[in-house]
Amino acid sequence: MYAQLIRELEQVTPIGGDVELNVTSLLSFPPAIRQFITWIMRQKLVQVGNVASYLNQDESATQTMMDLLVQKGLVEEERSAAGLQYQVPVRSSRNYRVPERIWKALDD
Amino acid sequence: MAKIISVHSFRGGTGKSNTSANLASIYAMEGMRVGVVDTDVQSPGIHVLFNMDESQMVHSLNDYLWGKCTIIDAAVDVTANLKQKVKGQVYLIPSSIKAGEIARVLREGYDVGLLNDGFQNLISELNLDILVIDTHPGLNEETLLSIAISDALAIIMRPDQQDYQGTSVTVEIARKLGVPTMYLVVNKVPQAFDQNQLKTKIENIYNCDVAAIIPHSDEVMTLASAGIFTLVYPDHPISAVYKQLAARLIA
Numbered sequence A: 001m002y003a004q005l006i007r008e009l010e011q012v013t014p015i016g017g018d019v020e021l022n023v024t025s026l027l028s029f030p031p032a033i034r035q036f037i038t039w040i041m042r043q044k045l046v047q048v049g050n051v052a053s054y055l056n057q058d059e060s061a062t063q064t065m066m067d068l069l070v071q072k073g074l075v076e077e078e079r080s081a082a083g084l085q086y087q088v089p090v091r092s093s094r095n096y097r098v099p100e101r102i103w104k105a106l107d108d
Numbered sequence B: 001m002a003k004i005i006s007v008h009s010f011r012g013g014t015g016k017s018n019t020s021a022n023l024a025s026i027y028a029m030e031g032m033r034v035g036v037v038d039t040d041v042q043s044p045g046i047h048v049l050f051n052m053d054e055s056q057m058v059h060s061l062n063d064y065l066w067g068k069c070t071i072i073d074a075a076v077d078v079t080a081n082l083k084q085k086v087k088g089q090v091y092l093i094p095s096s097i098k099a100g101e102i103a104r105v106l107r108e109g110y111d112v113g114l115l116n117d118g119f120q121n122l123i124s125e126l127n128l129d130i131l132v133i134d135t136h137p138g139l140n141e142e143t144l145l146s147i148a149i150s151d152a153l154a155i156i157m158r159p160d161q162q163d164y165q166g167t168s169v170t171v172e173i174a175r176k177l178g179v180p181t182m183y184l185v186v187n188k189v190p191q192a193f194d195q196n197q198l199k200t201k202i203e204n205i206y207n208c209d210v211a212a213i214i215p216h217s218d219e220v221m222t223l224a225s226a227g228i229f230t231l232v233y234p235d236h237p238i239s240a241v242y243k244q245l246a247a248r249l250i251a
Helices: A002-011 A031-043 A048-055 A059-071 A100-107 B016-029 B061-065 B099-108 B112-125 B141-149 B161-176 B195-206 B218-223 B237-249
Strands: A076-080 A083-087 B003-008 B033-038 B089-093 B130-134 B152-157 B181-189 B210-215
Touching: A002 A031, A002 A059, A031 A048, A031 B141, A048 A059, A059 A083, B003 B016, B003 B141, B016 B033, B016 B089, B016 B130, B016 B152, B016 B237, B033 B112, B061 B099, B061 B112, B089 B112, B112 B130, B112 B141, B141 B161, B152 B161, B152 B237, B161 B181, B161 B195, B181 B195, B181 B237, B195 B210, B210 B237
Parallel strands: B003 B130, B003 B152, B033 B089, B033 B130, B152 B181, B181 B210
Antiparallel strands: A076 A083
16 A cells, blocks of 8 residues: 555645645545545544555654645644544635625525 | 444435434444434434424534534534433434525535535534434435535435436445445335345346345324334334344444
């Protein structure tokens, strides 16, 4: 899985600027990245050690991959008392386009 | 470690909320601490099954999503509402039933990522064993998020041609997102149907286990969401089916 992840990551366009990572965009990722990112989401926060066990890799290779994931904007780092942790920055706001008069009627 | 179970269906009216409420009650009867989140912000309803009146709903999921309160503030201990002696506890996080607040959440949207943070906070702060997510039918961002972070997913469908097509979409997406455990639940099955034949047919179509076949029942219809079936009819065959489903989802 590790080799496939690296291959797929190299082809992913970085997320950043005005482009947000949202759950729907997960579906368009290549299969290994998609499964890996959703695994991290289920853990909520992961450390390199957890990821290394999951991928059956040593920590150095895993750290290289986590750095690549951060560069691509697919995970973000968080420093805590427990050390460096990673999470998936799913941040998206969704709304509906409805004529203003309908919203106004609902507000009244 | 707590388990997150999402209950979803592609179409409405399949019995998601009833299934969610029954699962939560079964786990609580077994002594577990259970949270139930109504993420169906567009058409909330599960609070009715828990006999929750408006006076109990000081805050809602909407308030949390707008930053007006913490998710814990929105959690209501509805264990006493079950009107049965249960060993565990049930907390419900309802969605607002006020028209203006439903409209506001549709108009302004919200940070879907907050849902994930909220789920995790509920689990840790309330020391939950199980978190049941009652989703909105069809697919939208919050549904996808719920599916993505779930340890187990129950997909509810009826033996209806429209449900057959829609369910295949949900199954495909759940597979893409690598949900560890996924079961189909076929609800409202006419008594005339051969259950074994139906189970085999559906399992072959989706290549996914059918964990429960729930026949159409006059008792369910007559109860009309005025209570939770497995608590009102603990010895009914349908209650036994729900209990088997509950066990499989956390196996």
